Amino acid sequence: MKTEILKVHNLRVYYHTPLGPLKAVDGVAFNLRTGERFGLVGESGSGKSTLALAIMRLIKPPGRIEAGQILLNGQDLLKLSKDEIRQVRLTKIALVPQGAMNSLNPVMRIKDQTIDGILNHMKAISRKELNERVFELLERVGLNPEVAGMFPHELSGGMKQRVCLAIAISLNPEVIIADEPTSALDVVVQRQVMLTLYHMQETTGVSVLLVGHDMGLMAQFVNRIGVMYAGRLVEVGSVREIFKSSLHPYTKLLIDCPPTLERKGEFKGIPGLPPLLLRPPSGCVFHPRCSKVMRHCSVEVPRLHEVDPGRWAACHLYGNGEI
Amino acid sequence: MTIIYLFKRVGLFFLVVWAAATLIFILPRLATSRNPIAERIGQTAGSAGYLSEGVDEMVKAWEAKFGLDQPLWKQYLYHLKDMINFDFGYSLAFYPSEVRELIYAALPWTICLFGMATLISFVLGSLAGALLSWPTAPRFLQYLLPFFLTLSAVPHYLLGLVLLFFFAFTIRIFPLYGGYSIGTVPGFSFPFLLDALRHSVLPGLAMFLVGVGFWSLQMRGIMVMGLEEDYISFAEAKGLKGNGIFFRYAVRNALLPQVTALAISLGQVISGAILVEVVFSYPGLGTLLLKAVSAFDYNLISGVVFIIILIIAAATFLVDLLYPVLDPRITYHRSTT
Amino acid sequence: MKTLGKSLGRAAAYGRRNPKLVIGMVFILLLLLFWLIGSLLVDLTQSQPISGLPDQSPSLQYLLGTDSNGRDLLAVMIVGTGLTLRIGILAGTIGLGVAVILGFLSGYYGGLLDTLIKGIVDVLLTVPPLAVLVVIAAMRAEAITLNYMIVIVASLSWMLPTRTIRAQVLTLRERAYISMAKLSGMNNLEIIVKELMPNLMPYLAAGFVSIAATAVLASIGLEALGLGPQYLPTLGMTIFWAISFSALFRGMWWWWLPPVVIIVILFVGLFLLTAGMDEIANPKLRKTM
Numbered sequence: 001m002k003t004e005i006l007k008v009h010n011l012r013v014y015y016h017t018p019l020g021p022l023k024a025v026d027g028v029a030f031n032l033r034t035g036e037r038f039g040l041v042g043e044s045g046s047g048k049s050t051l052a053l054a055i056m057r058l059i060k061p062p063g064r065i066e067a068g069q070i071l072l073n074g075q076d077l078l079k080l081s082k083d084e085i086r087q088v089r090l091t092k093i094a095l096v097p098q099g100a101m102n103s104l105n106p107v108m109r110i111k112d113q114t115i116d117g118i119l120n121h122m123k124a125i126s127r128k129e130l131n132e133r134v135f136e137l138l139e140r141v142g143l144n145p146e147v148a149g150m151f152p153h154e155l156s157g158g159m160k161q162r163v164c165l166a167i168a169i170s171l172n173p174e175v176i177i178a179d180e181p182t183s184a185l186d187v188v189v190q191r192q193v194m195l196t197l198y199h200m201q202e203t204t205g206v207s208v209l210l211v212g213h214d215m216g217l218m219a220q221f222v223n224r225i226g227v228m229y230a231g232r233l234v235e236v237g238s239v240r241e242i243f244k245s246s247l248h249p250y251t252k253l254l255i256d257c258p259p260t261l262e263r264k265g266e267f268k269g270i271p272g273l274p275p276l277l278l279r280p281p282s283g284c285v286f287h288p289r290c291s292k293v294m295r296h297c298s299v300e301v302p303r304l305h306e307v308d309p310g311r312w313a314a315c316h317l318y319g320n321g322e323i
Numbered sequence: 324m325t326i327i328y329l330f331k332r333v334g335l336f337f338l339v340v341w342a343a344a345t346l347i348f349i350l351p352r353l354a355t356s357r358n359p360i361a362e363r364i365g366q367t368a369g370s371a372g373y374l375s376e377g378v379d380e381m382v383k384a385w386e387a388k389f390g391l392d393q394p395l396w397k398q399y400l401y402h403l404k405d406m407i408n409f410d411f412g413y414s415l416a417f418y419p420s421e422v423r424e425l426i427y428a429a430l431p432w433t434i435c436l437f438g439m440a441t442l443i444s445f446v447l448g449s450l451a452g453a454l455l456s457w458p459t460a461p462r463f464l465q466y467l468l469p470f471f472l473t474l475s476a477v478p479h480y481l482l483g484l485v486l487l488f489f490f491a492f493t494i495r496i497f498p499l500y501g502g503y504s505i506g507t508v509p510g511f512s513f514p515f516l517l518d519a520l521r522h523s524v525l526p527g528l529a530m531f532l533v534g535v536g537f538w539s540l541q542m543r544g545i546m547v548m549g550l551e552e553d554y555i556s557f558a559e560a561k562g563l564k565g566n567g568i569f570f571r572y573a574v575r576n577a578l579l580p581q582v583t584a585l586a587i588s589l590g591q592v593i594s595g596a597i598l599v600e601v602v603f604s605y606p607g608l609g610t611l612l613l614k615a616v617s618a619f620d621y622n623l624i625s626g627v628v629f630i631i632i633l634i635i636a637a638a639t640f641l642v643d644l645l646y647p648v649l650d651p652r653i654t655y656h657r658s659t660t
Numbered sequence: 661m662k663t664l665g666k667s668l669g670r671a672a673a674y675g676r677r678n679p680k681l682v683i684g685m686v687f688i689l690l691l692l693l694f695w696l697i698g699s700l701l702v703d704l705t706q707s708q709p710i711s712g713l714p715d716q717s718p719s720l721q722y723l724l725g726t727d728s729n730g731r732d733l734l735a736v737m738i739v740g741t742g743l744t745l746r747i748g749i750l751a752g753t754i755g756l757g758v759a760v761i762l763g764f765l766s767g768y769y770g771g772l773l774d775t776l777i778k779g780i781v782d783v784l785l786t787v788p789p790l791a792v793l794v795v796i797a798a799m800r801a802e803a804i805t806l807n808y809m810i811v812i813v814a815s816l817s818w819m820l821p822t823r824t825i826r827a828q829v830l831t832l833r834e835r836a837y838i839s840m841a842k843l844s845g846m847n848n849l850e851i852i853v854k855e856l857m858p859n860l861m862p863y864l865a866a867g868f869v870s871i872a873a874t875a876v877l878a879s880i881g882l883e884a885l886g887l888g889p890q891y892l893p894t895l896g897m898t899i900f901w902a903i904s905f906s907a908l909f910r911g912m913w914w915w916w917l918p919p920v921v922i923i924v925i926l927f928v929g930l931f932l933l934t935a936g937m938d939e940i941a942n943p944k945l946r947k948t949m
Binding site: 056086087089106116 | 556557558562567571576649
């Protein structure tokens with residue numbers, strides 16, 4: 001039984017707008033096991049990026065973490081002081097950001113912005129060691145050591161993303177959160193970057209939380225998948241089980257939606273409109289668009305519970321987790 | 324820095340200088356109704372009595388001396404040659420002083436005082452503006468904001484007037500006018516320098532205060548936009564300390580547009596400086612220009628104006644040279660103007 | 661009537677969110693009112709010399725006193741404010757016209773025309789406006805008229821807005837709806853009027869204010885050197901005469917202070933207006949204050 005390195009309990013993140021609180025993440029709980037690759041999937045606005053940022057406590061006003069616990073190796077990150085959480089970043093949890101186009105400082109050389117993260121957390125290290133470390137990191141993500149002396153604008157999109165990856169692993173963190181790392185890249189480069197991430201994960205055994213909306217990508221990369229909708233987790237399971245026989249109606253739609261080369265047919269969108277996070281529907285937040293909706297669905301919020309061993313769903317079709 | 328960029332910048336510099344020189348050549352010849360020599364001689368003749376004989380011959384003789392009877396294109400070439408040598412001829416108002424001498428005497432005052440004031444106000448103002456945009460900076464700084472706002476809107480020389488009234492006239496801390504007290508001999512002696520310093524406080528302050536107001540607001544605007552950038556949030560995700568992010572990520576990137584704004588504003592700054600000098604009768608180029616204008620001393624006017632344009636073109640050029648150092652992207656793109 | 665109340669209410673709510681814009685407009689309106697009401701209430705012929713005893717300090721008869729030439733300074737202020745406002749508006753219009761035309765031509769058609777216009781703008785930007793204005797003004801044989809001065813100051817204030825407008829036109833040109841409009845058969849002129857103009861509005865408004873401010877600043881600068889219209893009591897000329905007659909040292913604060921105050925109100929107002937308009941374009945600038 002693998003241990004769980006990251007445990008999220010009942011996390012709520014609300015954005016306080018002049019029109020009222022926007023519930024971006026509304027009571028999410030899941031666990032990340034040591035050494036696994038976990039994919040967090042959902043449409044835009046499902047709250048997945050907010051969740052990822054919240055774990056690192058990077059939520060900015062008007063957003064605020066209202067409630068919950070985020071346990072890293074048993075330590076609640078939400079209870080740490082500003083300085084302590086700063087120490088945790090990069091050393092224990094690292095972020096590979098979305099859209100690396102702009103994530104690198106345009107006026108600093110790659111080497112310098114890789115080093116400043118390291119120097120921040122490790123004071124007693126010599127210049128020589130630092131340089132060696134940089135070259136080693138670049139090599140690990142498949143980049144030429146020359147890159148160290150370059151500026152970001154001299155690199156391609158894929159290269160920049162790999163630099164961000166190199167920075168993320170520079171201090172051997174226990175968890176890497178990759179927030180849509182390949183969304184802005186074309187498919188060929190996407191594959192390169194994902195392969196790099198994959199190999200890196202296999203060799204170092206770091207736990208990866210991959211956030212994205214591309215089910216196809218998830219299928220090739222992760223061990224387990226968590227599906228998010230309107231700020232809630234609606235299903236969690238191993239990637240095989242999710243694709244073979246998903247439980248939640250929304251998951252089914254996500255998988256069936258995109259046409260594949262084998263299965264030609266009409267392009268089916270998901271009927272209805274995404275919910276207003278200001279005034280979510282009553283009961284199950286998906287019920288207005290659900291093909292299997294029952295009367296009970298608009299009344300009570302389904303809890304995420306373990307339907308079968310290792311398979312969780314928040315849907316009244318499978319009961320509500322009462323004994 | 325690529326050669327092409329350097330070339331373009333040097334080219335622009337010479338283009339501006341040439342345009343100025345040409346403008347100075349063309350303009351008086353457009354106002355054909357005015358013949359400064361004839362006027363001057365007429366004035367002198369008038370003050371000597373009503374004799375008007377021989378005035379025409381005198382005018383012709385002087386014109387020959389000044390080369391005004393040559394064909395136009397020849398005059399133009401001589402003119403350009405003179406400009407390059409800074410030979411602006413004799414000052415009509417301060418005859419027999421050469422315009423050149425007058426300018427050389429006035430130049431150091433202007434450059435020292437206003438160069439310093441502009442530089443210091445730019446640095447301090449930018450820093451203040453950056454702090455104003457930073458969420459974790461001390462709160463009390465925010466009270467400075469309306470103050471800066473008002474300051475930046477006021478024309479320099481009006482502030483100079485107000486300062487003059489309050490601190491020189493009403494409360495006599497500082498001297499009323501001039502660059503140094505009457506009777507003292509200019510030189511590099513310590514008492515003189517101290518005296519000059521005392522005289523330069525108020526005019527310098529006028530330039531400084533307006534500058535600080537303007538630069539702080541500019542910088543704040545730039546920073547506020549810059550803080551939205553992805554590289555700031557990634558820097559935070561790396562766990563960098565606030566100070567580090569402030570200086571190396573936020574301010575460093577904001578310097579680029581800020582310095583651009585400096586280059587563009589130099590024309591306005593000098594214009595302001597000239598007028599401040601007028602208010603304080605400060606012995607720099609401004610007061611010189613005023614005297615030239617009052618006396619319709621065209622040689623002096625064109626000389627001072629040319630030097631002013633030269634200074635600005637040179638300053639702009641220097642700032643342009645600084646730019647590729649600040650922004651590594653510049654060498655690869657064409658200039659963003 | 662109800663709808664009027666509603667729109668006023670909405671305007672007030674917006675005003676609370678964007679105080680700079682409102683205060684700026686209030687300042688300018690104040691000056692406008694000062695001139696309008698003043699023109700009705702005060703005998704403006706008193707703004708000419710020898711209208712009253714010279715060097716009088718403020719009294720009931722002369723609310724702002726008189727200057728060394730016997731002008732009634734209250735009348736002078738009213739006339740001067742009106743003249744300065746006129747300089748701003750006229751120069752702003754002329755300058756904006758130039759900026760719009762050049763900015764459009766440069767951004768929309770590109771190519772050699774663009775390079776040429778950009779070059780001119782860059783060179784002119786380097787030149788200090790005052791210096792050139794001094795040369796031009798000093799060249800006039802006769803005394804400068806107000807309209808002549810308006811044209812001169814307008815001629816050196818249009819450069820920056822031209823750049824901004826050009827940049828905007830460039831951006832807009834690439835946008836999809838231009839291609840759509842072209843596809844649907846609109847010709848170039850139609851595109852310019854129907855598609856580009858509405859999107860350019862905020863920049864045009866900001867450009868107008870900026871040009872007007874620059875022009876007024878330049879005109880006051882010229883006047884301070886004595887190069888303004890000699891026979892008109894503009895605010896700048898008043899300051900010039902005040903300095904020439906050593907009003908400062910003679911303690912005649914009523915001579916030089918009122919024009920300074922009016923000019924400061926004008927510029928702070930223009931500035932706030934610009935800042936307020938910036939905030940409409942960039943809501944993030946509202947953060948503090």
